[in-house]
Amino acid sequence: MAHPAQQIIAPLDQTKLACKDCSLFQLCLPVGIDATELDELDSIIKRRRPIKRGEHLFHVGSPFQAVYAVRSGSLRTYVPTEDGLEQVTGFHLPGELLGLDAIHLKHHPCAAKALETTSICEIPFDRLEELSARLSSLQHQLLTIMSKEILHDHSLLMLLGKKSAEERLAALLLSLSERYQRRGFSPTDFYLSMSRNDIGNYLGLAVETVSRLFSRFREEGVLIVQRKHICILDLAKLRAIANHKSNRGEESGG
Amino acid sequence: MAHPAQQIIAPLDQTKLACKDCSLFQLCLPVGIDATELDELDSIIKRRRPIKRGEHLFHVGSPFQAVYAVRSGSLRTYVPTEDGLEQVTGFHLPGELLGLDAIHLKHHPCAAKALETTSICEIPFDRLEELSARLSSLQHQLLTIMSKEILHDHSLLMLLGKKSAEERLAALLLSLSERYQRRGFSPTDFYLSMSRNDIGNYLGLAVETVSRLFSRFREEGVLIVQRKHICILDLAKLRAIANHKSNRGEESGG
DNA sequence: CGAATCCTTGAACACCTTCAACAGGGGTGG
DNA sequence: CCACCCCTGTTGAAGGTGTTCAAGGATTCG
Numbered sequence: 361m362a363h364p365a366q367q368i369i370a371p372l373d374q375t376k377l378a379c380k381d382c383s384l385f386q387l388c389l390p391v392g393i394d395a396t397e398l399d400e401l402d403s404i405i406k407r408r409r410p411i412k413r414g415e416h417l418f419h420v421g422s423p424f425q426a427v428y429a430v431r432s433g434s435l436r437t438y439v440p441t442e443d444g445l446e447q448v449t450g451f452h453l454p455g456e457l458l459g460l461d462a463i464h465l466k467h468h469p470c471a472a473k474a475l476e477t478t479s480i481c482e483i484p485f486d487r488l489e490e491l492s493a494r495l496s497s498l499q500h501q502l503l504t505i506m507s508k509e510i511l512h513d514h515s516l517l518m519l520l521g522k523k524s525a526e527e528r529l530a531a532l533l534l535s536l537s538e539r540y541q542r543r544g545f546s547p548t549d550f551y552l553s554m555s556r557n558d559i560g561n562y563l564g565l566a567v568e569t570v571s572r573l574f575s576r577f578r579e580e581g582v583l584i585v586q587r588k589h590i591c592i593l594d595l596a597k598l599r600a601i602a603n604h605k606s607n608r609g610e611e612s613g614g
Numbered sequence: 615m616a617h618p619a620q621q622i623i624a625p626l627d628q629t630k631l632a633c634k635d636c637s638l639f640q641l642c643l644p645v646g647i648d649a650t651e652l653d654e655l656d657s658i659i660k661r662r663r664p665i666k667r668g669e670h671l672f673h674v675g676s677p678f679q680a681v682y683a684v685r686s687g688s689l690r691t692y693v694p695t696e697d698g699l700e701q702v703t704g705f706h707l708p709g710e711l712l713g714l715d716a717i718h719l720k721h722h723p724c725a726a727k728a729l730e731t732t733s734i735c736e737i738p739f740d741r742l743e744e745l746s747a748r749l750s751s752l753q754h755q756l757l758t759i760m761s762k763e764i765l766h767d768h769s770l771l772m773l774l775g776k777k778s779a780e781e782r783l784a785a786l787l788l789s790l791s792e793r794y795q796r797r798g799f800s801p802t803d804f805y806l807s808m809s810r811n812d813i814g815n816y817l818g819l820a821v822e823t824v825s826r827l828f829s830r831f832r833e834e835g836v837l838i839v840q841r842k843h844i845c846i847l848d849l850a851k852l853r854a855i856a857n858h859k860s861n862r863g864e865e866s867g868g
Numbered sequence: 869c870g871a872a873t874c875c876t877t878g879a880a881c882a883c884c885t886t887c888a889a890c891a892g893g894g895g896t897g898g
Numbered sequence: 899c900c901a902c903c904c905c906t907g908t909t910g911a912a913g914g915t916g917t918t919c920a921a922g923g924a925t926t927c928g
Contacts, residue, residue: 465765873925877922878920
């Protein structure tokens with residue numbers, strides 16, 4: 361199901377769209393790269409056929425050959441646990457890079473699954489490394505993206521380690537809101553492409569808790585929620601919930 | 615206080631020790647780098663005077679100029695939360711690199727504090743980037759280390775999102791055990807350089823819970839604990855606790 | 869030796885989970 | 899087109915795990 365808000369993305373038949381013409385240009389790898397360099401980067405990028413909801417971009421353990429940039433749609437990454445369950449490690453929106461955590465082990469430590477119909481740019485890693493050795497701005501951008509990912513993980517760690525259920529969900533909604541805004545969508549009106557189950561899993565909460573929280577937020581006038589459609593009414597209040605409250609956690613003396 | 619198990623590290627007056635003579639050679643940046651390349655790397659690395667327990671290597675917000683490798687001792691990294699509390703994001707043992715999460719924002723998003731007397735190699739980042747543009751093995755190693763850090767964070771996310779208190783502490787002890795072993799120390803007999811408070815903070819648990827867990831592990835014959843001194847008696851059982859048990863978490867349908 | 873800090877243990881409470889039942893969509897087939 | 903079913907999402911009640919509050923014991927350092 362294509363969400364109305366996401367239809368400013370180029371239609372699927374324009375799969376040859378160059379980086380320089382991509383609406384995600386400023387959110388993706390090419391940041392800070394000049395025209396001739398951009399052509400070089402462009403030449404190594406492959407555009408894949410869109411993948412459908414539920415299909416995998418890569419599986420756990422599959423050999424690491426490329427990193428991937430989301431062009432449209434969304435995915436979730438997750439790792440299976442020993443018990444046959446799974447832990448969702450992230451949701452990935454247009455302009456975001458996936459697969460960088462595979463560099464170390466040379467195979468993917470997590471799987472990536474499309475949450476809806478999703479189109480992807482594939483960037484062979486050996487060629488990217490080659491190219492980034494020559495283009496210092498690209499090398500820097502690559503490190504920056506990885507650094508950003510570490511940063512994101514740290515904020516998530518804080519979320520899971522210190523925050524209440526209410527704060528966690530508020531933080532996720534705010535994160536999505538900001539990311540949609542940067543991509544030119546409404547920050548207050550969007551569709552969740554992931555299920556309540558995915559959200560609960562990601563935030564370390566039971567599905568029922570997530571559902572109850574949505575209801576509570578609705579009762580408090582923070583948002584309107586109808587199944588997957590979210591309309592944030594009071595962004596300030598949502599921020600207050602995400603940051604404020606909760607005197608949990610310890611001052612760590614040392 | 616120097617812990618007996620850590621005295622195989624070179625004494626403090628040998629601060630000019632070259633990478634090639636460092637006992638951490640195979641755990642640090644120089645992995646897979648040949649002799650001449652190593653000299654080049656060596657030439658940009660500064661050895662700093664050891665820092666004492668409680669002193670900071672860098673603060674939150676301080677400008678990003680270098681990454682740091684731990685030579686001896688240990689540190690903890692943490693980020694302050696809005697409420698004036700803090701979240702511990704990691705413990706860092708000899709051979710490990712700190713500061714890579716600062717690349718993106720150009721200033722340190724977390725602070726690093728010595729848990730004991732600690733000596734450090736400082737590696738100016740601009741020169742490291744320069745050098746890694748020329749040495750592809752170094753470039754690759756740098757990406758690998760960042761990838762490894764992302765990987766570590768993901769396992770920690772799983773820990774905080776899905777695991778019980780018992781599993782979390784067991785996992786931390788196993789992680790320390792393995793890391794000490796790789797560094798040539800005993801995997802079953804070591805000193806914790808961090809406080810119970812730090813551990814609880816890191817694992818998202820109250821100090822009291824950590825304390826109770828140590829007692830329970832002792833009662834179950836898994837380990838002997840005397841303040842900071844840990845002696846693991848039953849590594850297999852500790853692994854069982856860390857991996858097995860607990861049917862929490864959700865199968866995430868989609 | 870005294871003070872401060874860290875660690876441990878106990879009891880009551882809170883938050884979230886688990887278990888259970890039901891409601892609402894979306895797809896399929898008659 | 900409607901009935902049916904499956905899946906996702908919602909809501910209620912009971913229970914558990916970890917937290918908070920409180921107090922006492924151990925260790926370190928001036």
